[in-house]
Amino acid sequence: MLAMMLTALTLAAGDWTVTFTPEETASSIDRPNAAVLVVSGGEQSPSTLAAASAVARALTASGKTRLVMTQESLAVLPQDSDAALVKKAQVLPVDLVLVVRTFPGAAELAVCTVYDRSATAVSAVSGTLGQPLVPRAVRLTAIAGRTTVGDALRESPKATEPSRDHITFGRNSTLNLKSGAAPSAWVTPLYKGEQLEGARFYEVVGRADLARQYRQRTAVKVVTVSLGGIAMLAGSLAALADLSRLTGSSSCLIYDAATARCLRSQSSSLLVPGLGVAAGGLVALLVGVFIEPHPVGTRERYDFVSGFNERVDREKGAKSSAPGPAVEVQVAVVPTPVGVSASLALAF
Numbered sequence: 001m002l003a004m005m006l007t008a009l010t011l012a013a014g015d016w017t018v019t020f021t022p023e024e025t026a027s028s029i030d031r032p033n034a035a036v037l038v039v040s041g042g043e044q045s046p047s048t049l050a051a052a053s054a055v056a057r058a059l060t061a062s063g064k065t066r067l068v069m070t071q072e073s074l075a076v077l078p079q080d081s082d083a084a085l086v087k088k089a090q091v092l093p094v095d096l097v098l099v100v101r102t103f104p105g106a107a108e109l110a111v112c113t114v115y116d117r118s119a120t121a122v123s124a125v126s127g128t129l130g131q132p133l134v135p136r137a138v139r140l141t142a143i144a145g146r147t148t149v150g151d152a153l154r155e156s157p158k159a160t161e162p163s164r165d166h167i168t169f170g171r172n173s174t175l176n177l178k179s180g181a182a183p184s185a186w187v188t189p190l191y192k193g194e195q196l197e198g199a200r201f202y203e204v205v206g207r208a209d210l211a212r213q214y215r216q217r218t219a220v221k222v223v224t225v226s227l228g229g230i231a232m233l234a235g236s237l238a239a240l241a242d243l244s245r246l247t248g249s250s251s252c253l254i255y256d257a258a259t260a261r262c263l264r265s266q267s268s269s270l271l272v273p274g275l276g277v278a279a280g281g282l283v284a285l286l287v288g289v290f291i292e293p294h295p296v297g298t299r300e301r302y303d304f305v306s307g308f309n310e311r312v313d314r315e316k317g318a319k320s321s322a323p324g325p326a327v328e329v330q331v332a333v334v335p336t337p338v339g340v341s342a343s344l345a346l347a348f
């Protein structure tokens with residue numbers, strides 16, 4: 001059943017098996033007879049899962065690894081960094097963890113970064129959907145943590161230069177200056193040289209309804225986080241103030257000097273309510289942090305970009321194929337002393 005599902009994902013998302021051939025994929029594993037875990041990072045889209053499946057099958061078919069495991073045994077979350085994925089794999093009997101991430105664009109790109117058990121990047125390779133990997137002899141491969149997602153993105157085959165009227169994607173990665181590794185990478189939509197962020201993205205692609213939803217969700221997020229933070233702070237201060245009052249020298253109302261005992265102490269009035277308000281504020285703060293302002297997922301946003309670029313191409317094609325202005329022909333005949341004079345005028 002699992003094999004059938006992976007096959008269906010591969011057919012739906014594109015043929016990554018053409019990209020990740022056994023020989024060239026195995027060349028990214030610079031350790032003989034290694035046990036490798038292949039896991040997909042980021043949004044678990046059909047294309048990303050298909051790419052990870054193609055990599056796992058290629059490594060198995062190469063015969064150069066003693067074990068190839070897939071991510072079914074891990075709880076993979078979209079927000080997991082590469083380091084978090086390697087940490088989750090510590091309980092598995094593997095030597096290396098290969099993280100596959102895909103980056104949509106004019107030519108969809110898959111980046112495979114190989115980590116050892118200490119989460120140090122040891123190699124990386126990138127491939128474009130439908131195009132075989134560049135042979136190892138001419139491919140950039142660095143060792144000891146210097147080959148990163150950023151390196152692979154910079155060395156990847158460049159797609160045909162898109163039109164300025166298209167929405168494109170800028171590729172970015174965070175960089176650890178000490179180790180040279182890039183723990184995460186992401187793409188940013190660009191339009192006419194500017195980043196498309198927030199509601200502006202939905203307005204450009206023609207979805208004003210989603211732009212309104214984005215603004216509403218963002219407002220709810222900001223209000224929830226703000227009120228939660230204020231409640232948590234106010235409740236904590238009230239509880240601390242009341243606790244300080246109760247533990248102070250004046251907390252005893254009736255003191256028996258003969259027995260050196262306090263017969264009646266002050267009762268707490270704000271400690272429990274303050275702690276309750278602080279706890280409620282903390283919950284509201286966490287809920288607000290995890291509110292997703294985007295009304296649709298990453299895959300749908302990529303689809304909006306593709307649809308927008310297709311409309312731009314169609315409009316340009318319609319303009320270029322539109323008939324030009326009609327040619328106007330004017331003929332004038334004027335009598336002269338020696339006969340007749342005729343003139344012909346063409347207006348384009």
